[in-house]
Amino acid sequence: MSLNAPNHKVCTWTQDYDHPAALATYTAHGGYAALKKILTEKTPADAIIAEVKLSALRGRGGAGFPTGLKWSFMPRNYDGDKYIVCNSDEGEPGTFKDRDILRFNPHQLIEGMLIAGYTLGARAGYNYIHGEIFEQYRSWEAALDEARAAGFLGNNILGSGWNFDLHAHHGYGAYVCGEETALLESIEGKKGQPRFKPPFPASYGLYGKPTTINNTETLASIPWIMRHGGQAFLDLGKPNNGGSKIFSLSGHVERPGNYEVRMGTPFSELLEMAGGVKGGRELKAVIPGGSSVPVLPGATMMELTMDYDSIAKAGSYLGAGSVIVMDDTVCMVKALERLAYFYFEESCGQCTPCREGTGWMYRVIHRIEHGQGRPEDLDLLMSVGTNISGRTICALGDAAVGPVHSFLKHFRNEFEYHIEHKRCMVGA
Amino acid sequence: MLTNESLAQIDREIAKYPAEQKQSAVMSALRIAQQEKGWLAPETLEFLATYLGMPTIAVYEVASFYNMYDLKPVGAHKLTVCTNISCQLQGVDAVVAKIQAKLGIGFGETTADGRFTLKEGECFGACGDGPLCLHNNHTLHTRLTPDNVDAFLEGMK
Numbered sequence: 001m002s003l004n005a006p007n008h009k010v011c012t013w014t015q016d017y018d019h020p021a022a023l024a025t026y027t028a029h030g031g032y033a034a035l036k037k038i039l040t041e042k043t044p045a046d047a048i049i050a051e052v053k054l055s056a057l058r059g060r061g062g063a064g065f066p067t068g069l070k071w072s073f074m075p076r077n078y079d080g081d082k083y084i085v086c087n088s089d090e091g092e093p094g095t096f097k098d099r100d101i102l103r104f105n106p107h108q109l110i111e112g113m114l115i116a117g118y119t120l121g122a123r124a125g126y127n128y129i130h131g132e133i134f135e136q137y138r139s140w141e142a143a144l145d146e147a148r149a150a151g152f153l154g155n156n157i158l159g160s161g162w163n164f165d166l167h168a169h170h171g172y173g174a175y176v177c178g179e180e181t182a183l184l185e186s187i188e189g190k191k192g193q194p195r196f197k198p199p200f201p202a203s204y205g206l207y208g209k210p211t212t213i214n215n216t217e218t219l220a221s222i223p224w225i226m227r228h229g230g231q232a233f234l235d236l237g238k239p240n241n242g243g244s245k246i247f248s249l250s251g252h253v254e255r256p257g258n259y260e261v262r263m264g265t266p267f268s269e270l271l272e273m274a275g276g277v278k279g280g281r282e283l284k285a286v287i288p289g290g291s292s293v294p295v296l297p298g299a300t301m302m303e304l305t306m307d308y309d310s311i312a313k314a315g316s317y318l319g320a321g322s323v324i325v326m327d328d329t330v331c332m333v334k335a336l337e338r339l340a341y342f343y344f345e346e347s348c349g350q351c352t353p354c355r356e357g358t359g360w361m362y363r364v365i366h367r368i369e370h371g372q373g374r375p376e377d378l379d380l381l382m383s384v385g386t387n388i389s390g391r392t393i394c395a396l397g398d399a400a401v402g403p404v405h406s407f408l409k410h411f412r413n414e415f416e417y418h419i420e421h422k423r424c425m426v427g428a
Numbered sequence: 429m430l431t432n433e434s435l436a437q438i439d440r441e442i443a444k445y446p447a448e449q450k451q452s453a454v455m456s457a458l459r460i461a462q463q464e465k466g467w468l469a470p471e472t473l474e475f476l477a478t479y480l481g482m483p484t485i486a487v488y489e490v491a492s493f494y495n496m497y498d499l500k501p502v503g504a505h506k507l508t509v510c511t512n513i514s515c516q517l518q519g520v521d522a523v524v525a526k527i528q529a530k531l532g533i534g535f536g537e538t539t540a541d542g543r544f545t546l547k548e549g550e551c552f553g554a555c556g557d558g559p560l561c562l563h564n565n566h567t568l569h570t571r572l573t574p575d576n577v578d579a580f581l582e583g584m585k
Contacts, residue, residue, distance in 0.1 A: 081446075090553035093512040099553055126444075131496050132508075132552035134566040167444040172455055173496035175550060189451035189482070191493035207449060250514035250555040257556040291513055291551075322555075324514055338513050342550055348493075 003030030003108075006228040008236050008244045011220045012260040014105045021139065023146045026107040032152060034226035035111050038118060039160040045076075048119045052222070054230030056242030060097075061087055061178070061215030062290060062320045064308045073202035074120045075210050083211040084117045085187070086127040086219050088136075089171050089178040093291035093342060094322035097246040098216035100258050102129070102136040105220060106143035110166060112219035114152065115226060117164045120212055124165050127216075128183050131171040141168050175346035179394045180213040182348065193350045194394035215320075217246055237263030241307035245321050249274040252281065252327040263307040270306055270323070281327040285410070289319020291339050292399035294406030298326075316406070331424045332411040336403060337362070337369045343400030354397035357388040361404055368415060371422035378408060378415055429475040434464045438479070451482045454490050458497055459565075467498040495550070496565050503538045503545035505584045508562040511548050514555035519573065523559045526574045530581055544584075 001013035003026075013029070014020035026032070038048070053068030074082065086109065090098040101109055113125045129137045144166055147153045155163045169187050171177050177186045181195035184206050205211020221243060225233045234242040241263040247270055250256045254275025261270060267286070277283050283298030288306075294316040296304075304310050311318045326335065340362040349355045361384050364377050385401040392398070408415060417425040430438075438457045445452035457476050462468050468491050477484040491497045498506070509527065511520050527546065533539055535548040552560050557570035561580070569580060 091551045092553075093551040094514050094555055095551070096553050096555045096557075130553045131494065132549070132562055132565075133554065133568065135568065169444075169452075170456055170459065172459060172494040173550075174494045186455065187452055188449070189454040189480075189490065190486070191489050207446065248556060250558065251517035256514075256518065256558070287513075324517070326517060330517065335513060335516070338511070338516055342512055345550055 001029075003033070003224060003227055006224075006232045006236075008262050009260055010224045010233075010236070010244045011101055011105060011108065011217055011246060012258065014108075020104040021106050021143065023107055023143070023150060026105070027150075030227065031107055031223070032111055034223045035114050035118075035152070036158060038115060038226065039158050039162065045119045045121070048115065048226065051225055051230040055221075055225045055233035056230075056237070056240055057218065057221055057225065057233065058241070058308060059215055060217035060221070060245065060320065062092070062292070062317075064318065067214060067218055070202075070214070071116070071120060071212060073200070074212055075203065076121070078121075078210055081123045081207070081209045082121050083206045083209055084113055084120055084122040084125040085180075085183065085206060085211055085213040086113055086125065086216055087178065087180065087183055087213055088127055088129045088216045089183060090130050090216070090320075091132075091175045091178055092320065092322065093339070094248065094250050094287060094324040095290045095320045096248045096250070097258050097321065099130070099133050099136055100246070101216050101220050102133070102140050106140050107147065108223055109140075109216055109220045110143060110147050110152065112222035113166055114157075114164060115222050116212065116214065116219060117166075118162065122164065122212075124167070126167050126169050126187055126206070128169045128171060128177065128187060131173040134170070137168055137170045144168065174348075175342075176348045176394070176396055179396065182394065183213065184211065191348070193348045194396075196393050238305075238307050238309070241309055245306070245318075247306060247321040247323055249323045249325060251325040252278040252330075253325050254278055261306070264305045264310070267301050267304050267306055267323075271325070274325075277325065277327050279327075281329065283325065284328045284330055285326045285332070287316075287322075287324040287326075287403075289317045290322035291324070291342065292395075292402050293317040293319045294402050295410060296406075297410050329426060331369075331426045332407055332414045333365065333369045333418050333424065336407045337365045339403045340365045340400070343396065347396060347400070351392040351394075351397065353388045353391040354400065357384050357397070358400045360384050361400065365404075368418050371418070373415075373419035373422075375419060377419060378412065381408060429472070430461055430464055434460050435479075442480075450480045451486070454480055454482065454487060455494070458487070458491055462497060463564075463566075466504075467501045504543050506545045506547065506564050508547040508549040508565070510550065510552050510558065510560045510562075512551045512555075514551075515558035515560060518555075518558045520559035522574045523561075523572045523577055526577045527561075527581070530577065 177192040182192040186192040344358040441453040441456040
């Protein structure tokens with residue numbers, strides 16, 4: 001595999017080689033060719049944005065927002081600094097694809113950020129790296145040094161007269177910083193509390209300057225798109241769901257890990273690639289896009305394809321492609337209790353409905369799990385959730401509610417059993 | 429207050445940001461100071477505030493917001509174990525039970541000899557390699573099982 005041929009391993013192809021992260025590996029297989037072409041031909045920004053729009057690349061961090069459209073929001077004739085920011089603050093339970101891009105293909109991300117920086121007229125870029133993966137913060141900085149020494153970063157890049165540099169910013173343990181405006185606050189050296197929008201980052205971003213924030217996998221897909229064209233990327237996937245996507249499978253599968261497949265691949269095939277349900281047990285439930293998205297029953301998932309539109313139609317979201325697989329031994333009350341604790345722990349405390357509501361939901365689920373649930377608790381959970389949804393500055397509140405409402409929708413009987421019998425029905 | 433080596437590291441971080449945005453380096457400065465001192469004492473926060481030209485309270489806000497900073501002393505080996513959903517499904521509960529039995533402490537506690545602190549962590553973003561334990565914030569140990577925990581802990585002595 002390489003960047004020279006339009007194959008479906010858009011972001012993971014370097015893993016075929018002995019030194020996947022090395023600059024030499026990347027350049028030997030077509031790396032930085034797209035950047036060179038753009039700088040040599042002085043490709044207009046409009047032409048690049050048009051290719052990205054054509055590709056139907058959608059934000060890989062979870063929201064699925066069309067990347068080309070997001071880029072088009074940046075002001076063109078702004079007389080001052082602009083920034084490109086990469087969001088590698090990957091801390092949603094079940095999500096671990098960006099870490100592998102940083103580990104195994106750091107230069108494709110660098111090239112993607114360079115092309116984005118060139119297109120958007122940015123003076124510099126920052127990559128915000130999740131706190132707990134310090135080793136990748138270090139290794140990405142080493143990749144930057146390599147790129148700088150080879151003339152891909154800094155002043156007069158490849159003799160083009162264009163100046164641009166990239167830096168890594170290290171998080172230190174706050175899930176909410178994955179929210180783009182909290183992430184900007186964090187780069188500014190503040191606590192990571194999301195900003196009220198509007199204004200959106202394209203007009204008021206980092207240090208108050210126009211800023212575009214994209215996910216790691218999104219930016220790493222850009223060199224492929226510029227090399228082979230937007231149409232080729234679109235053709236890898238489905239209409240409105242262009243490209244391939246890295247799916248991160250965790251939980252009860254034989255081989256947890258990342259699998260990059262074409263958008264629209266059946267879930268059943270993806271599960272098979274990971275060796276199927278662990279121990280050949282029965283598939284009970286799947287959270288298809290990271291802990292924030294609604295859970296779906298296993299039988300429903302087996303009928304779905306892995307793309308934004310298919311999963312949305314079934315009542316959940318593709319999110320970041322973080323597929324959490326649960327077999328028939330899982331107690332859904334216990335699983336939800338852990339998720340509820342996470343959102344309670346990670347709420348930044350800025351908005352009352354989220355700060356108070358996440359703790360309230362956790363305490364109610366905790367008491368159900370521990371045999372002290374009350375018959376009215378399920379209605380209470382629905383009501384607390386409804387009162388958080390849509391009443392907070394950022395999406396963390398809604399993210400906390402998604403699991404609660406969907407677990408109750410699909411597995412209500414387990415919660416009722418817990419309340420009535422003060423124990424779990426799984427294995428009972 | 430901090431060694432020249434730590435200060436040089438902090439200066440490298442400051443250089444990443446526009447000249448008037450030194451505060452952007454506060455997260456890294458806190459990390460570097462914590463790695464040197466073991467934890468963040470009030471006088472360390474004051475020193476960094478002066479160094480970066482920002483109010484001490486603003487440094488404290490950051491240090492208390494992000495959960496990898498330690499505002500109290502911790503053991504020589506801080507072990508943070510992710511117990512979130514993917515690690516839970518992949519068997520972290522048995523790993524935690526083994527670690528707790530072996531060290532004789534629960535989450536949030538430090539052994540009497542000051543060698544180990546055990547913390548419960550939230551998602552590290554490496555679930556495919558779980559169960560996971562982060563050693564002193566910077567080294568990730570992967571694919572833990574009740575069987576390999578012994579060797580893992582022995583390696584810290």
